[in-house]
Amino acid sequence: MELLSHLMDGFAIAFQPFNLGMMALGCLLGLFIGAMPGLGSVNGVAILLPITFFVPPTAAIIFLAAIYYGSMYGGAISSIMLGIPGASTAVATTFDGRPMALQGKADYALVAAAVASFVGGTISIILFTLFAPPLADFALRFGPQETFALMVLAFATFVGLGGDDIPKTIFMILLGLVLSTVGLDVISGRPRLVFFDLQGFYKGISFIVLAIGIYGIGEMLWTLETSRGKVEIANHRFTYKRLMSALGDLKRAWGTMTFSSLLGYFVGVLPAAGATPAALMAYGLTKSFARDPEKFGKGDIRGVAAPEAANNAASTGSMLPMMTLGIPGSPTTAILLGGMVIWGLTPGPLLFIEQADFVWGLTASLYAANFVTVILNIALIPVFVWVLRMPFMILAPLIFVLCFVGGYAPDTRMFDPWLILLFGFVGYVMRKLDYPLAPLVLAIVLGPLAENSFRQTMIADLGDWTVFFTRPLSGIIMGLAILLFIAPFLKRFLSRGKTSTLET
């Protein structure tokens, strides 16, 4: 009953005209951002975050969460119409969405994507509402030891589950942590790592500057290189009769959508996973369990429904650890988390007590955003298709200009746009050489919290580091983190063992 009462309060906040307006605007922008090749939720949230510093935190998070949400819907549009995923989360949608479009069934695929996204979103928000309060209650027992252990666990998941090159992943985590120490040390007040004695470094490196650099400039450079300006839009027809027929065609995919939503939600909760692996896993498992797997990849509606339900569910799932534990479940939620810190909020369990309006306003807005986005998505499909015809050579400079202004706005100093350009170029080179960028963003966001909790523990326990292992809760978390760290090595060792057994 208490849960329902909180949720009703949340709806009262979410339905305030200003918040409702921010949500609708966020959904609309998110749909466009998701639909644009090369732009995803992380780019959109990073570039538009500075705008939210001038509105109340609840409206700000509702706006950004709506962008996150909308972009999950929008990603399917370019996957289907252009054959280019709007974002990495929609890669799996291309496998069957594009063949459907080439068979003249683009509208069927788009409707399937929208409805599956709606189902995924709805199931995951219900799960979020049910799980978030008990997890937050549990997390209230955490001291600095547990907080530090949780940070280690978050980093370990990238090594154990991220699937990227291990030394490069660890390097990026460490680089993010070092960059987070630039500027004045909050404990001693001494300046650290002030490169070339430049005044700008005294204030530290903002995660926004890093995020806009690598996801704004760096990703655009990458897209300019890979797309080479050549995209071909699929023919489409869109009438009311065909819309109804497309909805009827979805009957076969209800089971797929439900299964993928549940899978996506739980994958999304894991810090290193997020929506992209969720969508790929949902596609792979749906195909494996299907009686007719040979139909996949040739335009099967279940191949569109599975990844779309999963990526939406994962986006909500990734908000669960962010809100309750202060650990982001994806790069986008890492940026949201950084935004919350700038808005003056402390992400974590206390948020549910001290900022109940914020938490429940956001939760209720997710329910509402789901309805708004599915309606906008289906209604505006012809508009998106028109926008997708915009040459990339117009879109790219607009994004560069937005990166410049968005980077300048928070602190109104030219130092930040220069850093953005530097991070953008280095980020592009790193991406080309297969250095994972998400751990870098996660580490710069979590760095200050990790260092402070570590130093608090060291001061309180007189330098006894074993306390991280002897306290029951932090011991369990640390044990899990170590397991995740060694998992890839263990896996490699076991597979080598198997190979040598087979050879003998």
Added chain:
Amino acid sequence: MRRAELTFAVILGAFSIYLMYMAQIPPLQIGWVPKKGPGSGAAPFWLSLGMLICAVWIFWRGWRGITPQGRSTEPFMDTYTFKVVSVTVGSIFAMLLATHFVGAYVAMLAFLMFYMGVFGKVPWPTTIWVSFAIPTGIFFLFESGMKILLPKGITEPLFIPLYKMFVY
């Protein structure tokens, strides 16, 4: 690509050593400070040491051809990519530099005109329309709506009438 992988690992290793050097410059301390816990330089120093170890590891894996980049014989950048990246980075660099002198709006306008019209071969009517519309939209969103003033450089006097009309 192989040469890029190895060279970049060396650059990252050198950067890690530089960070370690920066983190131990007095008064920063990298060890235990009695009653104060770990010194201010401890976190950056030891984390940078970890970065150095990873850079050596990355170099070794690249050298042995364990990573795809370490085995690749493809060029790091073909002619097209080099042109796109250098023109894009160069023109953004020029926009930022120009902002210090002629202000953000003139710099943005010039950047958009060059990037779309000259480099992107977008038709000139569209280029001109978009190049004026975007800075105008940014002015109303940031300066009029959010009261964030962008740098104007020597063009500041031109904006005074606009401030009176739309900002204050």
